[in-house]
Amino acid sequence: MIDGTSGKVWTNYKLCNIIGLLDVFDMQASNLNENSPPEVALLFDDIVINESKAAGHHLFRPYREMSSIVVSQELKEYIEGLDKYNNM
Numbered sequence: 203m204i205d206g207t208s209g210k211v212w213t214n215y216k217l218c219n220i221i222g223l224l225d226v227f228d229m230q231a232s233n234l235n236e237n238s239p240p241e242v243a244l245l246f247d248d249i250v251i252n253e254s255k256a257a258g259h260h261l262f263r264p265y266r267e268m269s270s271i272v273v274s275q276e277l278k279e280y281i282e283g284l285d286k287y288n289n290m
Contacts, residue, residue, distance in 0.1 A: 203215045224257075224262045224263070224265060
C-alpha cells in the first residue's frame, strides 16, 4: 500500500475484493429485531448462518445484509496466526 500524499510504502497489508452475495441466513433460527422495518432493512438480534449455504466460503457478503462482511472462524484463526509470525 502506498500513501498517495507522502509516498510511504507499507508491505504488511493484503487486499481482498469480495464479489457477489450469498443468501446464507437461516431465517427460522435467526431472531429478527421486533423494531425492524422490513420495507427498509432487516435488523437482527441474533443471526444464524446456514453453513451448507455458505458452501465453504470463508469471506463473503450476506445477501440480506450487504453492508456486512462475514469471516469464517477458520479464516479468522488463520489470520491471527499469521500475526504471531510477523511479530517475531
